[in-house]
Amino acid sequence: MAKKMELHDKGKIRGIRRRWLLNSVGVVLLILALALGTFIASLRSYYYTGTTDDLMSRASSTAYSFRNYTSSEYSTVAQRTVSEYEEKGLLELQFLDETGAVLYSGNDLAAGTTPDTPDIQGALEDQETTPWIGRDPSTGERIAAACSPVVYQGHTEGLIRYVTSMSGIDRQFILTVSLITVVALAIFAMVYFSNLYFVRSIVEPLASITETARLIADGSYGVQIEKKFDDEIGELTDTINDMSLKIRQSEKTQSEFISSVSHELRTPLTAITGWAETMQSGELRDPEDMKKGMEIILSEARRLTNMVEELLEFSRISDGRFTLSVEPLNLKAELEDAVYTYTEFFRREGIALEYTDCPEEMLPISGDPHRLRQVFCNLLDNAAKHGGSGKRIDVSIAREGEEAVIRIRDYGPGIPEGELPFIKNKFYKGSSKARGSGIGLAVCEEIVVRHEGQLFIGNAEGGGCLVVIRLPLDK
Numbered sequence: 001m002a003k004k005m006e007l008h009d010k011g012k013i014r015g016i017r018r019r020w021l022l023n024s025v026g027v028v029l030l031i032l033a034l035a036l037g038t039f040i041a042s043l044r045s046y047y048y049t050g051t052t053d054d055l056m057s058r059a060s061s062t063a064y065s066f067r068n069y070t071s072s073e074y075s076t077v078a079q080r081t082v083s084e085y086e087e088k089g090l091l092e093l094q095f096l097d098e099t100g101a102v103l104y105s106g107n108d109l110a111a112g113t114t115p116d117t118p119d120i121q122g123a124l125e126d127q128e129t130t131p132w133i134g135r136d137p138s139t140g141e142r143i144a145a146a147c148s149p150v151v152y153q154g155h156t157e158g159l160i161r162y163v164t165s166m167s168g169i170d171r172q173f174i175l176t177v178s179l180i181t182v183v184a185l186a187i188f189a190m191v192y193f194s195n196l197y198f199v200r201s202i203v204e205p206l207a208s209i210t211e212t213a214r215l216i217a218d219g220s221y222g223v224q225i226e227k228k229f230d231d232e233i234g235e236l237t238d239t240i241n242d243m244s245l246k247i248r249q250s251e252k253t254q255s256e257f258i259s260s261v262s263h264e265l266r267t268p269l270t271a272i273t274g275w276a277e278t279m280q281s282g283e284l285r286d287p288e289d290m291k292k293g294m295e296i297i298l299s300e301a302r303r304l305t306n307m308v309e310e311l312l313e314f315s316r317i318s319d320g321r322f323t324l325s326v327e328p329l330n331l332k333a334e335l336e337d338a339v340y341t342y343t344e345f346f347r348r349e350g351i352a353l354e355y356t357d358c359p360e361e362m363l364p365i366s367g368d369p370h371r372l373r374q375v376f377c378n379l380l381d382n383a384a385k386h387g388g389s390g391k392r393i394d395v396s397i398a399r400e401g402e403e404a405v406i407r408i409r410d411y412g413p414g415i416p417e418g419e420l421p422f423i424k425n426k427f428y429k430g431s432s433k434a435r436g437s438g439i440g441l442a443v444c445e446e447i448v449v450r451h452e453g454q455l456f457i458g459n460a461e462g463g464g465c466l467v468v469i470r471l472p473l474d475k
Contacts, residue, residue, distance in 0.1 A: 028191045052131035055146035055162045063148035063160045096159035123147040142166040222248035268300035324368040331363040338376035356396035363404045364474045371447045387412025406469040414459040
């Protein structure tokens with residue numbers, strides 16, 4: 001199964017590489033092909049059209065100079081012109097009669113032949129200068145020719161034709177096109193390999209990230225990816241690594257939570273069961289022992305009830321069923337009730353509870369009195385549980401602007417600095433050995449946030465832990 005998934009992922013990666021290369025390299029190839037085609041067309045026009053235009057210009061000019069000659073005069077002057085022609089090495093000059101046969105030529109081998117090429121036919125039929133490029137019927141060589149009629153009094157007395165070999169021009173054209181094609185292929189190769197490198201720099205890290213994500217999905221929490229680039233891929237790597245660590249921490253915390261809850265449930269259940277069995281056996285005769293046993297059973301039963309309530313609250317928060325019954329209330333009165341409830345309890349434990357009132361008679365807010373009482377009781381209970389060794393807890397309430405501010409401080413050992421960022425996380429207990437499920441503070445923060453308030457937990461100056469609750473007052 002794992003091998004199939006690996007092959008599937010590799011297929012995806014190959015698909016990404018293929019699409020990327022087709023899109024980017026395909027566009028570059030199309031642009032290069034269009035540019036090369038345009039250049040070749042322009043080069044062809046430069047070499048071939050330029051050559052035929054030059055030949056047509058020469059033929060027309062020479063024919064114009066013969067326009068006033070009769071047939072006999074045309075033949076005499078043509079012979080003399082050929083004998084005096086000085087560009088035999090570059091161009092062949094031919095004089096043809098009215099039938100298209102060559103009378104005189106700079107190349108003696110052509111004299112007396114009848115080429116019958118399209119340029120000659122066009123000049124005879126249309127009485128216009130006509131160009132042509134093709135193969136010489138007698139030699140098979142590629143040539144360019146332009147033929148112009150010599151017209152005397154409306155009658156074609158003969159034809160003047162210029163001919164040049166195309167071998168040199170063809171060679172130059174092919175060489176130039178080959179050179180440009182090599183340059184285009186070099187550009188394409190550079191673009192292809194640069195794109196290949198670029199795609200590889202993305203695909204290979206993605207393959208590593210995919211493999212790591214699969215390992216995380218299979219339960220290998222905390223596994224890390226090597227970061228190779230400080231770019232978007234690097235940011236994704238950091239995010240995956242951070243997620244992996246957080247999942248491992250969450251898994252560890254949840255495992256510790258289950259272990260802790262199991263222990264917390266077992267301890268009171270053991271006490272309840274032990275005392276219940278002892279009382280049932282009839283071994284207890286002393287009424288004081290019976291009373292003490294009942295008090296322990298009741299105390300442990302209440303602790304179990306509180307733990308179950310916390311777990312139910314956590315379940316409601318996780319499922320989105322956590323609701324508030326909001327109504328107008330006096331925040332000061334709710335806090336005073338909680339303080340009053342805990343004062344006597346703390347006194348029996350040897351802890352002094354100091355309450356500092358505010359001048360205002362009322363601090364009106366809109367909230368759920370039951371939930372807020374739950375927050376106050378939980379925080380006071382935590383202060384005694386974790387900071388009770390300081391034998392003092394201070395509680396105060398004050399109005400600061402448009403907010404009511406409640407502060408609860410103990411004088412215990414405080415919270416280790418490294419644990420402060422996680423203290424409100426679900427299931428987190430840190431290094432504390434005190435009993436608890438680790439979800440009480442998470443529930444408290446949820447309640448405060450639902451009241452549009454803020455809950456801060458930190459260490460106070462001089463030692464101990466300081467909890468600050470800020471809630472908006474009604475206007």
